[in-house]
Amino acid sequence: MDTTRINASIITIGDELLIGQTIDTNSAWMAQELNAIGIWVKRRVAVGDVRDEIWNALTEESKHSQIVLITGGLGPTADDITKPLLCEYFSGRLVVDEGALQNVKNIFERIIKRPMLESNLKQAEVPDVCRVIQNKRGTAPGMWFDKNDVVFISMPGVPHEMKGMMTDYVLPAFQEKYSLPAVVHRTLLTAGVGESYLAERIKEFEQALPPNIKLAYLPNYGLVKLRLTGTGSDVDAITDETESLFWQLQDLLADVMVINEDKPLEEAIGRMLTDRGKTLATAESCTGGFISSLITAIPGSSNYFMGGVVSYDNNIKQNVLGVPKKILEEKGAVSEETVIEMVKGIKRLMLTDYAIAVSGIMGPGGGTDEKPVGTVWIAVSGKGETVCQKFNLRFDRKRNIELTATNALNALRLLIINEENSNSK
Amino acid sequence: MDTTRINASIITIGDELLIGQTIDTNSAWMAQELNAIGIWVKRRVAVGDVRDEIWNALTEESKHSQIVLITGGLGPTADDITKPLLCEYFSGRLVVDEGALQNVKNIFERIIKRPMLESNLKQAEVPDVCRVIQNKRGTAPGMWFDKNDVVFISMPGVPHEMKGMMTDYVLPAFQEKYSLPAVVHRTLLTAGVGESYLAERIKEFEQALPPNIKLAYLPNYGLVKLRLTGTGSDVDAITDETESLFWQLQDLLADVMVINEDKPLEEAIGRMLTDRGKTLATAESCTGGFISSLITAIPGSSNYFMGGVVSYDNNIKQNVLGVPKKILEEKGAVSEETVIEMVKGIKRLMLTDYAIAVSGIMGPGGGTDEKPVGTVWIAVSGKGETVCQKFNLRFDRKRNIELTATNALNALRLLIINEENSNSK
Numbered sequence: 001m002d003t004t005r006i007n008a009s010i011i012t013i014g015d016e017l018l019i020g021q022t023i024d025t026n027s028a029w030m031a032q033e034l035n036a037i038g039i040w041v042k043r044r045v046a047v048g049d050v051r052d053e054i055w056n057a058l059t060e061e062s063k064h065s066q067i068v069l070i071t072g073g074l075g076p077t078a079d080d081i082t083k084p085l086l087c088e089y090f091s092g093r094l095v096v097d098e099g100a101l102q103n104v105k106n107i108f109e110r111i112i113k114r115p116m117l118e119s120n121l122k123q124a125e126v127p128d129v130c131r132v133i134q135n136k137r138g139t140a141p142g143m144w145f146d147k148n149d150v151v152f153i154s155m156p157g158v159p160h161e162m163k164g165m166m167t168d169y170v171l172p173a174f175q176e177k178y179s180l181p182a183v184v185h186r187t188l189l190t191a192g193v194g195e196s197y198l199a200e201r202i203k204e205f206e207q208a209l210p211p212n213i214k215l216a217y218l219p220n221y222g223l224v225k226l227r228l229t230g231t232g233s234d235v236d237a238i239t240d241e242t243e244s245l246f247w248q249l250q251d252l253l254a255d256v257m258v259i260n261e262d263k264p265l266e267e268a269i270g271r272m273l274t275d276r277g278k279t280l281a282t283a284e285s286c287t288g289g290f291i292s293s294l295i296t297a298i299p300g301s302s303n304y305f306m307g308g309v310v311s312y313d314n315n316i317k318q319n320v321l322g323v324p325k326k327i328l329e330e331k332g333a334v335s336e337e338t339v340i341e342m343v344k345g346i347k348r349l350m351l352t353d354y355a356i357a358v359s360g361i362m363g364p365g366g367g368t369d370e371k372p373v374g375t376v377w378i379a380v381s382g383k384g385e386t387v388c389q390k391f392n393l394r395f396d397r398k399r400n401i402e403l404t405a406t407n408a409l410n411a412l413r414l415l416i417i418n419e420e421n422s423n424s425k
Numbered sequence: 426m427d428t429t430r431i432n433a434s435i436i437t438i439g440d441e442l443l444i445g446q447t448i449d450t451n452s453a454w455m456a457q458e459l460n461a462i463g464i465w466v467k468r469r470v471a472v473g474d475v476r477d478e479i480w481n482a483l484t485e486e487s488k489h490s491q492i493v494l495i496t497g498g499l500g501p502t503a504d505d506i507t508k509p510l511l512c513e514y515f516s517g518r519l520v521v522d523e524g525a526l527q528n529v530k531n532i533f534e535r536i537i538k539r540p541m542l543e544s545n546l547k548q549a550e551v552p553d554v555c556r557v558i559q560n561k562r563g564t565a566p567g568m569w570f571d572k573n574d575v576v577f578i579s580m581p582g583v584p585h586e587m588k589g590m591m592t593d594y595v596l597p598a599f600q601e602k603y604s605l606p607a608v609v610h611r612t613l614l615t616a617g618v619g620e621s622y623l624a625e626r627i628k629e630f631e632q633a634l635p636p637n638i639k640l641a642y643l644p645n646y647g648l649v650k651l652r653l654t655g656t657g658s659d660v661d662a663i664t665d666e667t668e669s670l671f672w673q674l675q676d677l678l679a680d681v682m683v684i685n686e687d688k689p690l691e692e693a694i695g696r697m698l699t700d701r702g703k704t705l706a707t708a709e710s711c712t713g714g715f716i717s718s719l720i721t722a723i724p725g726s727s728n729y730f731m732g733g734v735v736s737y738d739n740n741i742k743q744n745v746l747g748v749p750k751k752i753l754e755e756k757g758a759v760s761e762e763t764v765i766e767m768v769k770g771i772k773r774l775m776l777t778d779y780a781i782a783v784s785g786i787m788g789p790g791g792g793t794d795e796k797p798v799g800t801v802w803i804a805v806s807g808k809g810e811t812v813c814q815k816f817n818l819r820f821d822r823k824r825n826i827e828l829t830a831t832n833a834l835n836a837l838r839l840l841i842i843n844e845e846n847s848n849s850k
Contacts, residue, residue, distance in 0.1 A: 018466040020456030021643055021652065024449060027471070031445030041443040042478065044471035046452075053467070060485070117621055160820060196542055218446055227446065282714075282735070288721025289707075289714030292735045296713025299789055299822060307741035309734055310707070310717045316732035316775060320745075350741060364724055395585060397724060 006178050007042040008034055009061035013054055013073035013082055014157060017046045026071050026159055030166065037171060038180035049073060049081055058089055062150040072157030074140040086154055090145045092129030099134055100124040100141040107139055133169050137161045182235035186246040187227040187262035190253055191410045195219050202252050213242060221406045223265065258413065265409045266294045272416055273304035281350035282308035283321055283342040285333065286360040286376065291405045306350045311342065321345030334359050334371050336388050339379040343386060355381050356408050362400045376404050380412045382419050387411060431603050432467040433459055434486035438479055438498035438507055439582060442471040451496050451584055455591065462596060463605035474498060474506055483514055487575040497582030499565040511579055515570045517554030524559055525549040525566040532564055558594050562586045607660035611671040612652040612687035615678055616835045620644050627677050638667060646831045648690065683838065690834045691719045697841055698729035703778040707733035708746055708771035710758065711785040711801065716830045731775045736767065746770030759784050759796055761813050764804040772806060780806050781833050787825045801829050805837045807844050812836060
């Protein structure tokens with residue numbers, strides 16, 4: 001390769017990250033975007049709102065990487081540590097940037113519609129040694145500094161503001177400035193098989209991979225993603241090489257593959273339904289609407305998702321979904337009989353081709369000896385057949401809900417495939 | 426204070442963090458737990474599965490902190506970099522740990538019910554210079570190393586496995602080993618006022634805070650959390666001091682405070698309903714079940730939440746919720762008239778005291794000139810009154826859904842309070 005590898009470090013500033021009150025989603029997004037244009041994120045560091053910590057992090061990371069991206073520490077109520085520090089670190093002085101000032105004024109006049117405060121005006125001040133990156137989505141401008149062949153970029157920590165600056169300005173500027181290698185990712189999603197069994201199945205494939213193509217296992221809620229990453233100087237050559245290996249991998253895992261893209265299960269199901277012109281509805285008890293919220297998080301889901309009923313209370317199961325009172329009394333809400341009636345009831349109510357129903361005990365309370373916390377019944381129903389399964393989950397409430405959703409969506413996927421296979425016989 | 430401050434660094438190992446395929450939720454949890462027992466997380470660092478990077482991080486972080494916590498790099502398909510590296514770094518050799526081996530065998534016999542693979546057996550190997558931390562929730566054991574007065578602990582990256590080890594072993598061991606200061610947090614949640622206006626309102630309070638008590642602003646989906654953190658050597662004294670200031674803060678913000686604990690809005694509403702013995706139902710269009718999934722994420726929500734209808738398709742609005750066809754045709758699904766009919770319909774169907782209904786255009790598609798993406802109507806209804814509001818959101822689909830949910834839940838909260846106030850007049 002005739003390109004030097006460009007490394008980036010991401011520094012996140014803020015006490016809230018160090019006391020755990022905020023989960024850092026910015027770094028993951030930044031890493032994805034940088035990676036896609038051939039920049040390798042070497043280190044991610046989070047430090048508190050402490051002068052010396054920030055100063056040290058700038059110095060240390062500039063030894064590791066040619067690019068140092070800094071987020072956070074620029075809000076109107078921040079202790080004003082970061083901007084004066086950057087000013088001193090890069091030997092500048094604070095001046096008002098006219099573009100940034102106009103932006104702050106505009107936002108207050110047009111969107112917030114309240115008088116500006118002194119603290120808002122101060123956001124338009126920047127060190128005179130930086131290139132200003134205008135913020136189209138908020139009041140704090142971004143700042144680009146060059147020092148000893150290292151680029152330092154400071155951006156606000158508000159996710160959509162940072163994302164806007166990266167997309168509109170920073171990433172294109174990097175592509176122009178550096179001669180970057182081509183990086184190609186191909187991802188597939190599998191269901192029903194654990195990480196170590198997958199590894200055993202594709203052992204020979206993995207051992208035969210060339211050094212410029214890597215395989216990664218990414219387990220996620222009972223599913224495992226597999227990602228091939230190819231790196232090279234020629235974009236066409238590396239795309240072809242990765243693509244050809246990806247076809248081999250798909251062949252090896254055809255029976256457990258859900259989708260051959262980096263997409264979630266609910267999107268794979270959305271495509272199956274769209275392709276077939278079919279509709280779906282959900283009847284949820286223990287997941288409380290989580291399954292339908294996953295389905296409807298996909299743009300365009302209104303084409304196949306008619307709706308759902310969250311039948312949390314037994315009266316709703318009975319009166320809205322038509323589960324017979326006798327079944328609820330004799331078998332209980334968490335039973336095979338109840339989910340079968342729920343899935344039939346929702347299909348009848350919403351007149352759909354397919355339906356999902358779940359009922360279970362997610363914890364921490366509500367368990368009994370006979371039906372402990374984690375007991376879940378799932379039913380899926382299509383043209384004729386209704387398939388029912390019991391699960392015994394053993395995690396906390398949140399994870400039990402997530403796993404129930406994954407299992408229910410996967411059960412629907414398998415039902416659709418099985419219907420097709422038996423039709424074509 | 427007669428206690429030395431104990432600093433911790435968290436090192437997360439794994440390429441998946443550096444290419445952004447995984448969001449790091451472990452570090453936030455660890456930071457919270459460490460903070461609660463008086464250990465300050467000074468730095469969080471993420472590095473890839475690269476020998477030199479991990480080695481450097483261990484050395485660098487041991488200069489910053491007395492405790493270095495390491496997660497990740499221990500899975501059965503990991504490239505086996507981390508464990509041999511730890512072995513070399515701490516001058517040990519790999520031996521089979523009998524407890525860990527028994528644990529792996531048990532998990533395969535009792536839970537996985539498949540034969541073990543070579544890679545699973547290798548998980549029972551540990552460097553002979555560490556204390557083994559048994560993993561009750563998975564196959565990879567934890568390891569505790571002491572070197573030059575710094576404690577290094579390596580744990581698997583699977584969240585519930587790491588959490589189990591921290592709770593059962595690591596945190597109690599730290600409390601025994603170190604003389605830790607008392608740290609007290611008091612948090613309140615506000616709604617309806619931005620960060621800079623809150624700061625302006627409590628400026629004098631903030632400036633008068635003693636140096637051992639800090640105030641933090643934590644904005645989150647249109648709400649702002651305020652957190653007071655007191656640090657001291659005497660737990661009773663610092664609790665009293667923080668508590669007394671927290672009362673002052675609550676007084677200053679009484680009109681915008683949602684709850685005086687570190688709890689989400691949906692939990693505050695759950696308490697209001699429980700205290701009053703009232704019930705709730707939801708009718709969701711654009712949020713697709715997200716509001717009901719938030720409500721039901723709270724344990725015990727079955728006491729007040731009866732259920733909901735996700736009326737994604739107009740037929741469902743009409744046939745299940747009883748929105749007149751004429752209104753849907755003349756005013757459209759995203760209109761004041763429709764959400765009012767939806768909220769009335771769900772109350773009628775589920776026989777509840779309160780109800781929430783939302784309908785909007787979340788994007789990216791579906792917008793028109795008259796009703797652009799981000800147009801949302803929210804209705805909440807109680808004993809008699811029904812309150813309706815229009816919002817114009819301007820974010821992406823995910824954030825628009827989240828903000829709609831927050832606004833809808835807050836509208837319900839205000840309705841309950843207003844009902845009470847007008848009753849007591």
